[in-house]
Amino acid sequence: MPFMPYDRPVRAAFIGLGRIYDLNVRGYLDNPDVEVVALVDPDEERRAQRQADWPGAKAFASAAELAASGIEVDAVEALLPVQLHPEGVLELLSYGWHVNLQKPMCSDLADAYRMIEAARASGLVLRVMENYLFYQPLRKLKAITESGEIGPAVGYHMKMVGSAHGGWDVPLSSWLWQWEQMKRNRGIMVFDDGWHKLATALWLFGPVREVRAWIGATEVGPGVVLDAPSMIAWEHENGVRGGWDINVALDMYLRSDYYTNDERWEITGSKGFARLNRCTGRGIQQPSVEVYADGEMRSYHALDDDWGSSFRDCGRHWLTWLRTGEGPLLWDAEAAADVLRFALAAYESSAAGGIGVNPGQVTCDAG
Numbered sequence: 001m002p003f004m005p006y007d008r009p010v011r012a013a014f015i016g017l018g019r020i021y022d023l024n025v026r027g028y029l030d031n032p033d034v035e036v037v038a039l040v041d042p043d044e045e046r047r048a049q050r051q052a053d054w055p056g057a058k059a060f061a062s063a064a065e066l067a068a069s070g071i072e073v074d075a076v077e078a079l080l081p082v083q084l085h086p087e088g089v090l091e092l093l094s095y096g097w098h099v100n101l102q103k104p105m106c107s108d109l110a111d112a113y114r115m116i117e118a119a120r121a122s123g124l125v126l127r128v129m130e131n132y133l134f135y136q137p138l139r140k141l142k143a144i145t146e147s148g149e150i151g152p153a154v155g156y157h158m159k160m161v162g163s164a165h166g167g168w169d170v171p172l173s174s175w176l177w178q179w180e181q182m183k184r185n186r187g188i189m190v191f192d193d194g195w196h197k198l199a200t201a202l203w204l205f206g207p208v209r210e211v212r213a214w215i216g217a218t219e220v221g222p223g224v225v226l227d228a229p230s231m232i233a234w235e236h237e238n239g240v241r242g243g244w245d246i247n248v249a250l251d252m253y254l255r256s257d258y259y260t261n262d263e264r265w266e267i268t269g270s271k272g273f274a275r276l277n278r279c280t281g282r283g284i285q286q287p288s289v290e291v292y293a294d295g296e297m298r299s300y301h302a303l304d305d306d307w308g309s310s311f312r313d314c315g316r317h318w319l320t321w322l323r324t325g326e327g328p329l330l331w332d333a334e335a336a337a338d339v340l341r342f343a344l345a346a347y348e349s350s351a352a353g354g355i356g357v358n359p360g361q362v363t364c365d366a367g
């Protein structure tokens, strides 16, 4: 069934009104492409808090109550704990709603393909949003690489350091389901936040044919084990190799408006390099993108390097897509399943002592 773009504002609902709502909402505010008609969360306090943003929307304790209310909904923003993604998405699709789902899509391939199949069978769109692909400095990094300015890419690396000081408040309730994920070998560094880094790798250089990983463990509290120090390396089908090191620096203060995550990307070309100095946090206080080529250093001072803006632009892209049907979804559900395969290949490699694993060959029960 071909998708028919809407010739009027999209009627949307938020399903889950927790921490990340504060950023996802940016794509919806002051956006003539959308009318927010409903808010859903079992938590009464959250419903009351978010209702202030959308006085005209109706609030419900469950998606089932919204579906039974008679309110017409075209698409939903699914901001649920990851464990609820598979069943939650199946339920939301069953009501006839397009779904914009937060990452990680889910923890296992079998669930990913159940979700993809349900969307296909119902003729609805399932998008797994990837806000990093809308972070302006990362888009500049990609454009510089593709422009030939630093010559053909010969390799690249990413860096990620999690700290426990600084940033915005994250309620305990938002951590509790993350801790459950950690116990299932889906840690917050490699799998949850790491999902974004793996997505950027696929976006920058295309499909990956081999992954080698060494995933560590650091106990930071009773029963709370972070999946670091870790190192993951891979080779794309185009021959470019990437590497990523992941650490926790528990005592490091990191200035951040959001999570305390210090991130960098650096692409080496045959005649120079392009570097992204920060993303979620405000680690290195230099221009967010710097390029070295032909003996000269060039800095980009005027990029929108507020990580929160990537949510605004990612959300707007979705709503524009629903109005026009044009361009890539970034990501469609199949592309998101490839990110999952990449992560599962890393787990499989690490468990087997760092051997090379082809993400295309991981099985449904991998990891």
Ligand SMILES: NC(=O)c1ccc[n+]([C@@H]2O[C@H](COP(=O)([O-])OP(=O)(O)OC[C@H]3O[C@@H](n4cnc5c(N)ncnc54)[C@H](O)[C@@H]3O)[C@@H](O)[C@H]2O)c1
Pocket: 015, 016, 017, 018, 019, 020, 021, 040, 041, 042, 043, 046, 061, 062, 063, 079, 080, 081, 082, 084, 102, 103, 104, 131, 173, 174, 175, 192
């Ligand atoms: N893109 C990013 O950088 C980023 C950052 C943080 C979180 N996330 C993702 O966003 C999602 C939500 O994370 P969060 O940090 O906001 O979690 P959270 O725990 O703060 O919020 C989840 C909300 O869902 C509600 N909820 C639970 N069951 C529900 C149900 N059946 N129906 C409706 N609502 C229900 C909870 O009451 C809570 O308010 C997760 O998938 C997470 O991985 C993405």
